[in-house]
Amino acid sequence: xxxxxxxxxxxxxxxxxxxxxxxxxxxxxxxxxxxxxxxxxxxxxxxxxxxxxxxxxxxxxxxxxxxxxxxxxxxxxxxxxxxxxxxxxxxxxxxxxxxxxxxxxxxxxxxxxxxxxxxxxxxxxxxxxxxxxxxxxxxxxxxxxxxxxxxxxxxxxxxxxxxxxxxxxxxxxxxxxxxxxxxxxxxxxxxxxxxxxxxxxxxxxxxxxxxxxxxxxxxxxxxxxxxxxxxxxxxxxxxxxxxxxxxxxxxxxxxxxxxxxxxxxxxxxxxxxxxxxxxxxxxxxxxxxxxxxxxxxxxxxxxxxxxxxxxxxxxxxxxxxxxxxxxxxxxxxxxxxxxxxxxxxxxxxxxxxxxxxxxxxxxxxxxxxxxxxxxxxxxxxxxxxxxxxxxxxxxxxxxxxxxxxxxxxxxxxxxxxxxxxxxxxxxxxxxxxxxxxxxxxxxxxxxxxxxxxxxxxxxxxxxxxxxxxxxxxxxxxxxxxxxxxxxxxxxxxxxxxxxxxxxxxxxxxxxxxxxxxxxxxxxxxxxxxxxxxxxxxxxxxxxxxxxxxxxxxxxxxxxxxxxxxxxxxxxxxxxxxxxxxxxxxxxxxxxxxxxxxxxxxxxxxxxxxxxxxxxxxxxxxxxxxxxxxxxxxxxxxxxxxxxxxxxxxxxxxxxxxxxxxxxxxxxxxxxxxxxxxxxxxxxxxxxxxxxxxxxxx
Amino acid sequence: xxxxxxxxxxxxxxxxxxxxxxxxxxxxxxxxxxxxxxxxxxxxxxxxxxxxxxxxxxxxxxxxxxxxxxxxxxxxxxxxxxxxxxxxxxxxxxxxxxxxxxxxxxxxxxxxxxxxxxxx
Numbered sequence: 178x179x180x181x182x183x184x185x186x187x188x189x190x191x192x193x194x195x196x197x198x199x200x201x202x203x204x205x206x207x208x209x210x211x212x213x214x215x216x217x218x219x220x221x222x223x224x225x226x227x228x229x230x231x232x233x234x235x236x237x238x239x240x241x242x243x244x245x246x247x248x249x250x251x252x253x254x255x256x257x258x259x260x261x262x263x264x265x266x267x268x269x270x271x272x273x274x275x276x277x278x279x280x281x282x283x284x285x286x287x288x289x290x291x292x293x294x295x296x297x298x299x300x301x302x303x304x305x306x307x308x309x310x311x312x313x314x315x316x317x318x319x320x321x322x323x324x325x326x327x328x329x330x331x332x333x334x335x336x337x338x339x340x341x342x343x344x345x346x347x348x349x350x351x352x353x354x355x356x357x358x359x360x361x362x363x364x365x366x367x368x369x370x371x372x373x374x375x376x377x378x379x380x381x382x383x384x385x386x387x388x389x390x391x392x393x394x395x396x397x398x399x400x401x402x403x404x405x406x407x408x409x410x411x412x413x414x415x416x417x418x419x420x421x422x423x424x425x426x427x428x429x430x431x432x433x434x435x436x437x438x439x440x441x442x443x444x445x446x447x448x449x450x451x452x453x454x455x456x457x458x459x460x461x462x463x464x465x466x467x468x469x470x471x472x473x474x475x476x477x478x479x480x481x482x483x484x485x486x487x488x489x490x491x492x493x494x495x496x497x498x499x500x501x502x503x504x505x506x507x508x509x510x511x512x513x514x515x516x517x518x519x520x521x522x523x524x525x526x527x528x529x530x531x532x533x534x535x536x537x538x539x540x541x542x543x544x545x546x547x548x549x550x551x552x553x554x555x556x557x558x559x560x561x562x563x564x565x566x567x568x569x570x571x572x573x574x575x576x577x578x579x580x581x582x583x584x585x586x587x588x589x590x591x592x593x594x595x596x597x598x599x600x601x602x603x604x605x606x607x608x609x610x611x612x613x614x615x616x617x618x619x620x621x622x623x624x625x626x627x628x629x630x631x632x633x634x635x636x637x638x639x640x641x642x643x644x645x646x647x648x649x650x651x652x653x654x655x656x657x658x659x660x661x662x663x664x665x666x667x668x669x670x671x672x673x674x675x676x677x678x679x680x681x682x683x684x685x686x687x688x689x690x691x692x693x694x695x696x697x698x699x700x701x702x703x704x705x706x707x708x709x710x711x712x713x714x715x716x717x718x719x720x721x722x723x724x725x726x727x728x729x730x731x732x733x734x735x736x737x738x739x740x741x742x743x744x745x746x747x748x749x750x751x752x753x754x755x756x757x758x759x760x761x762x763x764x765x766x767x768x769x770x771x772x773x774x775x776x777x778x779x780x781x782x783x784x785x786x787x788x789x790x791x792x793x794x795x796x797x798x799x800x801x802x803x804x805x806x807x808x809x810x811x812x813x814x815x816x817x818x819x820x821x822x823x824x825x826x827x828x829x830x831x832x833x834x835x836x837x838x839x840x841x842x843x844x845x846x847x848x849x850x851x852x853x854x855x856x857x858x859x860x861x862x863x864x865x866x867x868x869x870x871x872x873x874x
Numbered sequence: 875x876x877x878x879x880x881x882x883x884x885x886x887x888x889x890x891x892x893x894x895x896x897x898x899x900x901x902x903x904x905x906x907x908x909x910x911x912x913x914x915x916x917x918x919x920x921x922x923x924x925x926x927x928x929x930x931x932x933x934x935x936x937x938x939x940x941x942x943x944x945x946x947x948x949x950x951x952x953x954x955x956x957x958x959x960x961x962x963x964x965x966x967x968x969x970x971x972x973x974x975x976x977x978x979x980x981x982x983x984x985x986x987x988x989x990x991x992x993x994x
Contacts, residue, residue, distance in 0.1 A: 192890075192893065192894055192897060192982040194890065194982075196893075197886050197889050197890045197893075200885050200886040200889055201886035203885075204884060204885050204886050231930075233928075234883075234928060234929075234930060237928050237957065238883065238884045238928075240957060241884060241887060241926075241957050241978050241979070242884055242886045242887055244957070244978065244979035245886075245887060245890065245978060245979035245980070246886070246890075252979075438953075438974065438975060438976035438977060438980065438984065438988045439964070439974055439975050439976075440973060440974035440991070440992075441964075441967070441968045441972065441973060441974055441975075444968070444971070444972065444973040444974060445948070445949045445950065445951060445952075445971070445973050446922070446949070446950070446951025446952075446973040446974075446992040447951075447973050447974055447992070458973050458974035458991075458992070
């Protein structure tokens with residue numbers, strides 16, 4: 178339990194705890210994520226000790242930091258979670274799915290609390306219901322732990338940490354708060370006894386219990402209160418007997434109210450056997466300063482004096498120590514604004530252009546005469562490439578960051594729909610540009626939701642069809658050529674051709690039986706098309722797939738569907754690796770130069786006579802190793818003026834894109850080069866057939 | 875300058891403790907868990923070991939036991955930081971040979987106060 182009363186004292190110690198906040202928030206975030214991951218993975222019927230311990234440690238770690246840095250609401254919630262988890266890891270309680278639920282929800286609440294403390298603002302998070310449920314589990318009352326609103330009186334929702342109210346107060350089962358009352362320093366310790374009398378006299382005030390055995394070494398008397406009264410009422414009451422400034426009320430922090438440390442008498446280094454200072458030394462333990470019991474007793478008993486001494490010394494040492502220790506604060510990550518990274522990438526682009534220009538101009542240089550210049554340029558070429566790769570990788574983040582949100586979402590969704598679903602993720606390490614990652618999350622969420630809602634059948638239905646009760650949704654990311662492919666697969670009921678066609682006709686869409694399967698599947702991308710027989714609140718009301726497709730198209734991507742009725746379906750999202758710089762193959766057509774993305778170039782060859790055949794009057798195809806593919810004549814497509822009528826295009830470049838191959842007819846291959854791509858649509862206007870422009874010598 | 879081995883798996887706690895100790899003029903070696911501390915302790919002199927209890931790999935009590943078993947740390951003060959102030963915890967610490975305990979959360983002044991009692 179937290180005792181935040183030292184918030185102000187810490188300033189006195191010359192140390193500003195807020196300097197550690199950001200580390201704490203980062204660490205707490207990591208712990209929360211890990212806890213969620215572990216909770217989702219846990220098998221309640223056979224929970225692994227190590228897993229339970231690991232979950233416990235996450236809560237424990239957050240609690241320790243929160244209490245230390247003064248985030249009382251976080252400390253209170255984690256404390257309750259820790260209590261429950263401790264019982265679980267000690268096998269005093271058996272884990273249940275309901276417990277996992279409440280722990281997951283607590284994790285969410287913690288996230289919100291932490292976000293609030295980080296300045297996100299908003300109302301204090303009301304965790305009273307969660308706390309009540311956890312406590313019910315702890316005392317083995319599963320019924321009361323059910324997520325019913327206000328099952329037990331619970332503490333008021335947390336208030337800002339700095340406030341006077343105690344929001345992390347332990348509470349008895351009947352809803353009374355347990356507080357620690359410290360009186361003093363008092364001139365006469367007996368004054369405190371009148372406070373005890375108060376509790377005897379006033380019925381319903383609660384109970385009071387001296388925890389220091391009536392002894393007051395330091396002039397402070399300590400009590401444990403159990404009361405239903407508010408702080409201000411209590412303070413008013415006590416004010417009759419003791420001066421207001423001599424009264425300290427704070428949350429009860431454990432059986433032993435103590436300064437928080439102790440020595441084991443006789444332990445090595447133990448100063449004395451100090452009963453009760455909240456720390457302790459063991460007698461005869463190594464290092465316990467036991468030998469000087471008498472000598473040390475005096476200063477240590479006088480807490481105020483000792484405490485006053487510490488800040489002075491530490492403040493003096495602070496200035497010199499600060500520089501060194503700040504440097505030693507290891508930073509595993511640094512946060513920089515995205516604009517800075519983008520600026521870096523832009524500059525990188527300019528550098529690539531300059532380098533390409535130098536490379537081009539230096540071709541005419543005699544390599545023998547200017548050997549060192551040429552080798553320098555070669556090194557520049559290599560270094561530029563490496564640098565570019567490194568710079569681009571800054572913006573790349575693993576798909577894991579997107580995938581990690583799905584286990585939780587799917588779990589909640591499945592339980593809401595009464596389905597059993599397992600999520601399998603593949604290729605989490607596949608990296609994608611940060612900008613794309615942010616934009617792909619929503620469409621992917623929609624697809625996964627669809628799979629769970631419309632794809633996966635209910636357990637009963639699955640059993641009836643001879644499928645495993647638990648459905649599987651697979652999220653897979655991989656690189657394929659110049660694009661990244663993210664697949665959402667499920668082993669659910671798949672799409673029904675008949676149903677889709679019927680639906681399409683009902684909506685007045687042109688849907689003849691002659692449509693290929695692929696064309697039928699694509700019908701679900703039509704606006705307002707929903708195949709769900711019952712519209713659920715999960716997958717929306719028919720707005721969806723068309724939006725998904727539109728969003729993905731906006732990213733320059735495509736969506737493909739495969740489906741086998743009764744066996745499941747697969748939606749593949751294909752995205753370009755948005756690289757502002759790409760490797761291109763420049764090809765010449767008459768006087769003009771075009772650049773093909775190198776990643777989509779499969780091969781190139783000179784066309785033999787008669788190998789290009791004309792079919793159906795207009796289309797031309799070429800046979801490449803038993804495969805016919807359409808021929809695209811760039812001269813024709815772009816209507817390139819040709820002045821030299823003797824010359825004809827006779828080189829074919831086979832390119833692959835979106836699962837298909839075509840052969841592009843060009844005059845000559847000019848070479849490979851890196852190009853900085855500027856989007857034409859944003860900078861000029863959309864030009865059919867051309868995705869971007871670059872500048873070249 | 876007295877040297878202290880500070881062991882905590884939580885980076886924020888470690889930094890806070892380390893900063894506090896350094897500000898008070900101690901030399902600090904940080905370790906991220908008991909195992910790490912055990913490795914860092916080897917062949918070095920420390921005037922005090924300050925360790926968290928609950929850590930992965932090797933906890934505070936386990937570390938204490940290990941250190942006490944080594945001649946070099948036979949008499950070194952070892953303090954265990956713990957949010958569990960139960961007697962059970964303390965007794966386990968005592969049995970392992972710990973010098974004392976300090977209940978988390980604590981404020982920097984308290985930490986220095988306690989350390990001054992064992993390092994003279």
